[in-house]
Amino acid sequence: MPNVTRADVAQAVRNPLAYIAERWTPSQRILQRAILASLVMNVMIVVTGGAVRLTGSGLGCPTWPKCTDDSLTATSEMGFHGAIEFGNRMLTYVLCAAVGWAIIAARSTKPHRRDLTKLGWLQFWLVMGNAVLGGIVVLVGLNPYTVAAHFLLSTTLITVATVMWQRAREGDAAPRPLVGKAIQQLVWFLTVAAGLLIAVGTVVTGAGPHAGDSSEVHRIPLNWEDVSKLHAVLAWIVVSLTFALWFVLKAVDAPPGPLRRTRDLFLILLAQGGIGYVQYFTDLPEVLVGAHMLGSCLVWIAIVRVVLSLRERPELELSLPAQGEAHLTTAR
Numbered sequence: 001m002p003n004v005t006r007a008d009v010a011q012a013v014r015n016p017l018a019y020i021a022e023r024w025t026p027s028q029r030i031l032q033r034a035i036l037a038s039l040v041m042n043v044m045i046v047v048t049g050g051a052v053r054l055t056g057s058g059l060g061c062p063t064w065p066k067c068t069d070d071s072l073t074a075t076s077e078m079g080f081h082g083a084i085e086f087g088n089r090m091l092t093y094v095l096c097a098a099v100g101w102a103i104i105a106a107r108s109t110k111p112h113r114r115d116l117t118k119l120g121w122l123q124f125w126l127v128m129g130n131a132v133l134g135g136i137v138v139l140v141g142l143n144p145y146t147v148a149a150h151f152l153l154s155t156t157l158i159t160v161a162t163v164m165w166q167r168a169r170e171g172d173a174a175p176r177p178l179v180g181k182a183i184q185q186l187v188w189f190l191t192v193a194a195g196l197l198i199a200v201g202t203v204v205t206g207a208g209p210h211a212g213d214s215s216e217v218h219r220i221p222l223n224w225e226d227v228s229k230l231h232a233v234l235a236w237i238v239v240s241l242t243f244a245l246w247f248v249l250k251a252v253d254a255p256p257g258p259l260r261r262t263r264d265l266f267l268i269l270l271a272q273g274g275i276g277y278v279q280y281f282t283d284l285p286e287v288l289v290g291a292h293m294l295g296s297c298l299v300w301i302a303i304v305r306v307v308l309s310l311r312e313r314p315e316l317e318l319s320l321p322a323q324g325e326a327h328l329t330t331a332r
Contacts, residue, residue: 021108032168034098034105035116038123039161041091041098043297046154048088049134050293054210054286058142058217060085064135092131099123102164113172119164126157142217144206151202155300162304171315178255179310183248187307190241194303197234198296203227209284228280235273242266245306261309265302272299 026034052058060074060081061067067074067086074082103120106113130153137146177184204227206220246262272295279288 017104017107020104021112024108025110026105026108028168031105031109031116032165034102035120035161035165035168038095038098038102038120039158039165039301041095042123042154042158042161043294043301045088045091045095046151046158046297047290047294048091049150049154050290052085052088053142053147053205054290055081055084057081057084059138061089061138064138089134092127092134095127096124099127106164106168113168115172116164116167119160119167123157123160123164126153126160130154130157144218144220148199148202148206151205152199155198155297158297158300159304162301163308166305166308167313170313173314175311175313177311179249179258180252183245183252183254183258184310186241186245186248187310190238190245191303191307193234193238193241194299197231197238198300200227200231200234201296204231210286210289232276232280235269235276239266239269239273242269257312258306258309261302261306265299265306268295268298268302271295 052060057080060078060083063069066072067078067082067089074086099120103117103124106116106120109116130150133146133150133153137143137150140146203220203222204224207222207224207227208219209224242262242265246259246266249259249262272292275288275292275295279285279292282288
């Protein structure tokens with residue numbers, strides 16, 4: 001057992017992250033896996049949140065932060081819906097643990113990666129904000145506008161987690177563009193179109209039949225089928241822009257990174273579009289709607305990865321003497 005002094009205890013209490021960082025250095029693989037775990041949990045919390053709505057369990061716990069006025073947890077009398085809603089709330093703690101692990105790993109990296117630590121803390125505060133917003137969703141009886149905001153904030157959180165994951169796989173040097181300005185502009189058009197696609201998708205959800213609870217829940221006063229058609233038009237625009245991007249990248253003999261990321265996005269879009277059309281023509285079965293929500297997360301992750309693939313960040317070259325030179329210097 002290592003000797004732990006009173007000064008060590010005081011330091012650990014005062015700044016636990018610095019205390020851990022002084023005594024532990026994670027490998028690159030551990031760092032990347034810790035950050036990937038936070039990204040996976042961010043997607044899982046969206047999917048399980050969708051399961052809450054699709055099973056009509058949105059008000060299974062009718063209040064917040066407690067499950068009922070008298071109980072912090074779901075009771076047996078609340079049945080299946082209470083268990084589903086409370087289970088989703090408990091996953092928030094698992095997400096916090098995953099984000100915390102990513103922060104600790106980033107803070108302990110040598111040399112210290114301040115950019116990764118900041119992205120980790122940004123994730124943490126977004127999780128806290130979205131948890132509060134989720135409570136507001138319950139308190140206002142699943143108002144569709146707050147539900148949409150809840151999903152969009154989750155998408156923002158996924159964006160930060162994806163950027164953090166990519167940055168952990170790069171160096172700390174200034175970014176160098178891999179493609180020209182015209183291709184960069186095309187990618188930004190694609191990103192805006194994809195953002196609109198996801199935003200309109202939340203309107204489809206808010207106007208559609210899956211209100212999230214068996215009781216009377218306010219819906220967005222629009223015809224969900226008409227909004228779905230607008231959603232489909234935006235989807236085709238995103239697919240067309242993605243194909244155009246792939247064609248241009250091939251024409252200019254772009255590096256393999258952007259080409260791979262664009263190919264991945266195109267394949268995910270095709271799968272997501274297929275699920276979307278099948279669910280539309282089969283009256284929105286819950287399983288397919290849930291798969292479509294998962295697909296929405298994967299599409300946005302792929303979009304972010306395309307954006308990040310347009311530049312590279314090599315490792316910083318440190319001006320250190322060669323081993324032989326250092327040895328000679330010491331000998332003198």
